[in-house]
Amino acid sequence: MTEREFLNDKERAIKVDYRKISTILWNMKYILLMSIILCLTGAYFYIRYTTPVYKKNITVVLKNQQTQYSDNYQLISNTLGIGNKTSPDNQIFILKSATLMSRVVELGNFNVRYFSKGRFIDKEQYTDSPVKFSFKPKANYEKVDINLEITFSTGKEIFIDSLIVNNEPVSLPARKINFGQIVNTPVGSFNLTAQENIDVSKLIGEMRITRSNVENAARALTGALEITSSAQQPDALIISLREKHPKRIEDILNMLIDEYNILTKENDSQSILSTISFLDERIMGLEDELEEVEGSFTKYQTANELVDLGSQSQIAMNSEQGYKERSNELRLQLNLLANIKKSFESNVHELIPANIGITDGTLNMSISQYNQYIIDRNRMLAGSSENNPKVQIVNDLIATLRKNIKQSIDNLEAGYKLQLQSTTRQQNLNQRELIAMPSKQLALTRMSRLQQVKEPLYTLLQQKREEALLMLSSLSNQAYVVDKAFGSDFPIYPKGGDIYMLALIVSIFVPVFIVLIMNIFRDKIIFEKDITDRTDILLLGAIPSALKNRKSPMKAHIITATGRDPLTESFRMLRTKLENFTINKKKQGGLILQISSSGPWEGKSFVSINMSLSLAYLGKKVLLIGADLHKPALSKYLGIDSKEKGLSTYLAGMVDDIHQVIIPHESTPNLEIIPAGPIPLNPSELLSLPLLEKTLDELRNEYDYIIIDSAPFLVVSSGFIISKYADCTLYIVRSDYTKFSAIDALNSIVKEGSLQSVMLLLNAVSFNKKSIYGVSRSGQAYGYGYGYGYVEHNKKIKNKNNYN
Known part of the structure; x- marks a missing residue:
């Protein structure tokens, strides 16, 4: 083979393989279809049986008290301490306070909720509840949570299914009660009365009634309350509430603003009245004190005839x-x-x-x-x-x-x-x-000081009293309602369109994401692209999966001279490629081809046999040598007794002539075999003897091809020893078995020069099996079996079949 740079140290440019992506998606079509059906079905049931949430708003404008009266209003209010703080942030804080919401909850009885029990969810009732629940707590039991489940019986009776108080079940003397009957519990008493215009005799079904303590109910409502203001109009507030009953939301929002105005008026008026009362008392006291000081001053000065001392x-x-x-x-x-x-x-x-x-x-x-x-x-x-x-x-x-x-x-x-x-x-x-x-001078000084302090204070308090009276008569609502509670009667959650869209996205992306994760964490080679992406070593081709004998897995499918099955065609193509490549022989004579792999069970012996047969069918004289002296498999494939003399016998000196251990193939005249022989104690040492090299040199002159089935490279050193005598090494990689790390190890071996003139062969590829990882060469199986209506083992196939 011509000299070739097997490894490229430069990083490969990352390219998006759209064909592979489309193939993966197409191979996943049934998974995606099933995922879409399941997710959309789940979305339907989620929408069908999820309690809807509604949202409504109320718009108010905060009045600026300072602009209604005078420029001195701020000074007056600060002096009197009546809290003229109309900052939107302060008012939002008040509106979202648990104290204000507690007043709303208590006044509107919003801590009691009614539900009509259904098969899957309970539908909340508000004004349409047929009964009214009233609870009177005992002393020190104001904070009580009640969960009551009832069933309407015939007539005017109610059957109590369960009563839970503060998460503890409570037993009642009688389960059946009448409307209006008082039921005593350890924490208080309650009764159920029918609403007006309700015919109790027609009531059927089950109900659930919950009663929360006022503080918890208020905090839950404030948590669902949203208050926003615009930068252009900071005094305008939009108050929104999310709840499970639209009418209940409207009543809560309207009552919240009413109670807010009442509370602010009460606070302001109470503060002003307290200030006026304080001013009146202080003014009266100052009048008496001034009278006393002035009289004492005059009397003291006259009686003692005081001069300037x-x-x-x-x-x-x-x-x-x-x-x-x-x-x-x-x-x-x-x-x-x-x-x-x-x-x-x-x-x-x-x-x-x-x-x-x-x-x-x-x-x-x-x-x-x-x-x-x-x-x-x-x-x-x-x-x-x-x-x-x-x-x-x-x-x-x-x-x-x-x-x-x-x-x-x-x-x-x-x-x-x-x-x-x-x-x-x-x-x-x-x-x-x-x-x-005379200490009289000190007394006069004290008297004069008191008089100078009390006179201005008396005048100022008189003025503040008049201003406080003016403010008391001018108080108005702090919040002006622009729009009463309004909003759509359609729920904001769940939104069918959004849920279905989310379900559709999830149904597509979750399987794809799972496949992506599987592909990221996949550590085994499956297709040719897995090899070509990781190394520059020449990939000679791919071998499809072979049918195995279930009774004897070692007796895998052996190709025949007239076979038209994909396996036989693949070896013919590999044979043609091997003949077309120019391999530099180390010595004159036949070509020595070493066949090995990273480890066991990757098919090196299987490939060695079929490659030898394919070359022999072409009329080439082929010698197949079992050089795996550690764990020989060649003899098992060919049915040769493991105790038969072989290479180990010859190298150990028990046989003088190598031809004494050569066995002709039973059905192929051009193929001869040297089995491994009995397993020796020192396989690597035997293979390192000069005798092996000398023998191979002699055999080159007798055969066109010498196929050597050697031990795996990454397990023992025998493979490296054989590679010194071989002209080329065919490195077997098994699909869905060999790990990526084996390719990395092979790259290192070639880069450091321990192995030269090497080619790769991908074995046991399932071409006719669809994969979520995509397929090699656009999903084609190289047209193996093209034009033939049969395969080996009497298994008929249709013309349209391919081996993907």
Whole structure:
């Protein structure tokens, strides 16, 4: 075979194979049809037995209270705290509050629901309910959930099927009750009364009545409530509610706006009335207080003949400040002296802190002189000892100075203490003088301050009272209803068209998605395209599935010289292709073709036999060698005794001439066989002997083709050993058996040079079997059996049959 680059390292361009997609869809037509029928049927039953949901709207406009009165309205409302907050967000929050909805639920008794029981679903009744349920809870049992199922009996009797209170079944003394009869339970009592214009004797069927506690019912309704406003008109709100009865929705929405207006009026009026009451009380109290302050002020001033004492008070205050400063200064000096004295007494021949704030100059001079002597002494001691006369002189001077400094400190302390005592006495006298000043001046100041505070406040409260009265008389509804609750009487859910469309989409895409997932996770090769997409190694062709003998699976279908079945035709085509290819022989003589695979059960022995037969039928002299010494299958296919002498016998030296182990085919004169022989202990070592290569070289001159059935490549090393002597390797891949990883492994083997001159053959392809993965070569089976009205095994087929 000419040299050829088997692998292409460049990534292949991804192309959409529309033909394959259409083939897959066509092969799935029955699956898709069944899926469409099932999904549409499910959609029908879902629509038929799903409780419909309705939606209705009410449009309101929030009034801006500020524009109705004056520009000062906002200031007034803020001062009074009456909550003039007409922001749409705030009002939406109020409208969706559980408190407001609880008032609606309680007023309209919307926490009680009536259902007419059906075979599959229960139909809700509202105004058309034939009975009315009334419940009176006991103390501490306001939050009660009741589920009551009843059956109308003949006459005026009702049969109670079940009673569940707070998810717990309740047993009743009597199951039958009359209309209007009170039934006692552990949590309260209830009764059932007939609606007006209802003939109870004609009531039949079953009903279910549920009663939720007000809070839960209100929260459920607020959860189904939608409120939106437009950016162009933020004060206009569209309030929508989704429920299972259209008339019930209308009543809830209309009552919600009514209760909202009532609530806002109550809140606003209550706030204004509370403000007016507070203002009245405060104004009366201020009048009394002002009267008392003004009278006391005049009486006090007249009785005590008070004058302006501001100058005297200022002088006394200045003196007090001076005494304080002088006392602080003396205390500071005493503290400094105490610190110096402590340091002076505890540290001998150590420096005394200087310039720390002592005001006495003599003491500061003595300390400086003392410190200088200490420094001189330390300097002299650095170069001499205490016995040095100069050091002793300095020690004497230091001792004298220490006495003088200590005496100075004692004298200064005594003097400062006397000054501090004198200053303290003068300060006490000044304080008594200050205290002795007429306290009447302080009383007059307090009176004047009270009068200045209360007069403006009295005037302001009078003005606010008048404004509050004006606002009380001007209150109106906060929300103006533009359109009462309206909407279509057709349910918004389920919508038949949308459900059917969704079912149709699901019925198509789910099977396709499943097939896609199956294809993504598929790890086995099925058709030729699976090979060509993953490797550049030449694919010689494909072999259709062969009929097997059920009693002996090893005896698969063997082609004949005159056969016209697809299997025989496929081997004829492979034979023609093999002859047309130019294969570079390693040595002169016949062509040595190795047939192997990745692992067992991929059909290498089957292909070896039929390929040998096909070449022999052409008149070529063919030798078939069973070189799989590990697990030989060739002998089993051909019915040769496994104990018969063969290749292993010859390589082991038990036979001198290779012709002694050659067996002629019983029905094909041009085909001879060398069976594998008994399984040896060292198959790979025997095949590695130079004897095998020498023998093959000799046999080349005797045969046109030598077909070698070798062991699988990815299981043992024997396949690689045989490939060194073979001119070409035919690598068998079995459809729906060999995994993609085998192709990847083969690519690696070829790329690293361990295997050269290799071709692929796809075996056991079910051409006549439709596949959800698509088919190879546009679904054609190469026209195998074209023009013939029969196949082997006496199985007649029609002319239109193909093997897809």
